[in-house]
Amino acid sequence: MTQSVADVIAKLREHLKKISHYQEAVALLEWDARTGAPRKGAGLRAQTIGTLAAELFRLQTAPELAEWLERLTEPAVYAELSQVDQAIVRETKRDYDLLAKIPADRFAAYKVLTSEAQSVWEEAKAASDFARFAPYLEQIVAMKLEFIDHWGYGEHKYDALLDQYEPGMTVRRLDELFGALRTHTVALVQEIVQCGRKPDTGILARPFDVGQQRALSIAMLQRIGYDFEAGRLDETVHPFMTTINRYDNRVTTKFVPDDLRPSLFGTIHEGGHALYEQAIDPSFIGTPLATGTSMGIHESQSRFYENMIGRSLPFWEGAYGELVRLFPAQFADVPVYDFYCAINAVEPSLIRIEADEVTYNLHIMVRYDLEKALIEGDLRVADLPEAWRAKMQEYLGIVPPNDALGVLQDVHWSGGDFGYFPSYALGNLYAAQFRATLQREVPGVWEEVRRGNLGVVKAWLNEKIHRFGKLLTPGDIVQQVTGEPLDARYWTAYLDEKYRPIYGI
């Protein structure tokens, strides 16, 4: 006897709700392990996470899920579903295929490999010894290629990886976007370096009381509209935002006693991620739609808040009084414009996560070119360090003195996260295009920001982007919000508009 479509949908939703409960448990176990859990309990905690993750995997690859999806993706059935149910089926199928198309034993082997590889990478980085890491990276690349065959791909193998983080994105499209961007950025950075003007960044690298830094982080989150009744702020080594549940989106930050920047901008960045998750349509709770639509769109929100708001002049014209109140000794004598120039200092540097807004995309393009070449078979792992140095020279004009400051600096590859890096740059591009639309649709927006009324910005993003969660794909969102596909010219225009005045070029 065939079940009714309504019955199948009901069963699917019940199953997805259960998955969401396991996701909450695992998210909390991990958040706790990274924030305040005691050191000695870490080993047992890892086992507990392992047990729950295994059950989550079982739920996500359950045979009944395959049956329901098969039924619901029949064209005649699918066409009759509501928009929400269609999106739920689409996203559930995406998640299912990603896991279920890989033979279980190979997936388990991959988990073991990447877990080991991350430990080895840590040692290799500490010793600046790429050769120690290379055999693991070779195995990871080989396994990724094996998985790509299972998943299937279009024009490029690397497309299969891109699609996992940015649905619909392809090598063809990305080459197009990054091409013009690179030419423009390399030229702009050269102009900046050669102009000779250097903002005094020393005002940001002085002793800053950690208690006051915490107060500043809280004030900044309140200013952008973060809901502390649906989240909290904690301290970690590597800041992150995690969604425990729809009404519990936690931000972490890092307090460096003699540098204000990590906590100030780290907090605003993660706060941007949190604002996204705190505004998703509550009717999506318990479904795969209740999260950001892609890594790139998510990053567009964090980078928008960190850089386009948090490093803008109007924002600080409104917020500077608060900063001076918290740190009078450091800033009472510093004009707001000097502060603005200092937080926007541009300089080619070796480490991606410390890079400024302008050079940041170049770091991404170095990684994109190299990982694409690895996956497409155009580069051997053994040749990576040399290729890294060559790309750094070409794009940023500097070369790392060792591999710890070069090819070994990021954790991503040791975890098998190929295809992830481009999201960061896409976030910048999306953000600039959204920003242009915001300015057009809300003409007085910067005056509001200057007056400390960030609510208009949040309301616009909530309405245009956040509330949709995964109901809309990244491509749909950009088209719907801005009226056109993603276009890198908004970003290059933004850089020119912002940085030429700062550097007088």
Place this chain on the structure above:
Amino acid sequence: MTQSVADVIAKLREHLKKISHYQEAVALLEWDARTGAPRKGAGLRAQTIGTLAAELFRLQTAPELAEWLERLTEPAVYAELSQVDQAIVRETKRDYDLLAKIPADRFAAYKVLTSEAQSVWEEAKAASDFARFAPYLEQIVAMKLEFIDHWGYGEHKYDALLDQYEPGMTVRRLDELFGALRTHTVALVQEIVQCGRKPDTGILARPFDVGQQRALSIAMLQRIGYDFEAGRLDETVHPFMTTINRYDNRVTTKFVPDDLRPSLFGTIHEGGHALYEQAIDPSFIGTPLATGTSMGIHESQSRFYENMIGRSLPFWEGAYGELVRLFPAQFADVPVYDFYCAINAVEPSLIRIEADEVTYNLHIMVRYDLEKALIEGDLRVADLPEAWRAKMQEYLGIVPPNDALGVLQDVHWSGGDFGYFPSYALGNLYAAQFRATLQREVPGVWEEVRRGNLGVVKAWLNEKIHRFGKLLTPGDIVQQVTGEPLDARYWTAYLDEKYRPIYGI
């Protein structure tokens, strides 16, 4: 084909390990909900806990568990098991029977009833309106009686409930223990009240900076030997200790700005619980043996540290300098003996959780008499408030002016926790008997405590009690440590020895 016993044991242990992982997850989800989780996420959190608790229940009542237990409890098989495996089988069977003997639908109905009853109790308490709560309590009692029939019992129905918290304890034994105790305590309290001497407790109820209170709580935990690398201290409305895993035993406390006692003694009390869990044999990890052997023995450890150490003169002769350093304005002019008398002031009062060490057991006996009568059919729910007032008058000489300060004060009955209250009094009795043995076996112990060397106390408790976890039953522990069964005379002697000098009687 019959499986080998070794195979069955291996499967059982694997299953128990999985259970322990779910217990860790649920414990963390609950700890987080009670400490720092944001308010708005509470509803979804409750659902997540529900899903994981249901899976935990499924694991604890799995049919294969019944098969394994049946095999392992065959006398010839059981006799050949190691002591540890015997204890694992015994404790697993206890847990299994408790859940699996109840029809699943009745257990579910009980969960719904007690969940509702707890909300109704809160309202009834706020309105001091027993009639509102009574119908729920009647249903809970009826359901408990139904469950007792499933579980089975010996001489008294109430024995089945006692045994859940204190294995082996019976009404017959408890009546015996509490009988002499009550006579002695009632008389001692009367002597104290009539002697006319009253320690100045005002020195404890003044403004105490919360940050300094936190520092004091940390210092006290460090002093008794709590391992902060296997735990942490947080703030809650109702302090508790929770074991997340064997190496993660968390303490919470409550800071009252104008009263030092709740945080100071609450922290030491919960710290006592934590010291127990932090010292259980690590080879028991992942089995039911990796926790305290009973509520009564657990309470003996918390009460020992709170009252027999934390309210002793030698302890404060060693620790008073630290207290004065943290609160010079409050204590610089107060002699340590006056402080000692103030923290040991005795006065009949209405609320159990605020009661002093001497009157505390009388509060327990009021509850024991009443809940025993309810279960044995000698008292109707409707008559409880009047019976409460009569018992309070009889044992403590005071009568609550309303039910909020009387029969409605405790949460336990609304959650169905009949048989739990006696554990608190048993904790006192066990503690006094252990204390007597400690003094005999470590003659210089109080001099060590005076010198701040609490390590000798902890080492003795670790060696004699803590490490055994649930390997030994409460009865075995008392016999093994003290050489005799539980005897209330150690407690009455302790009260005389401590309180007669304070009150000059």
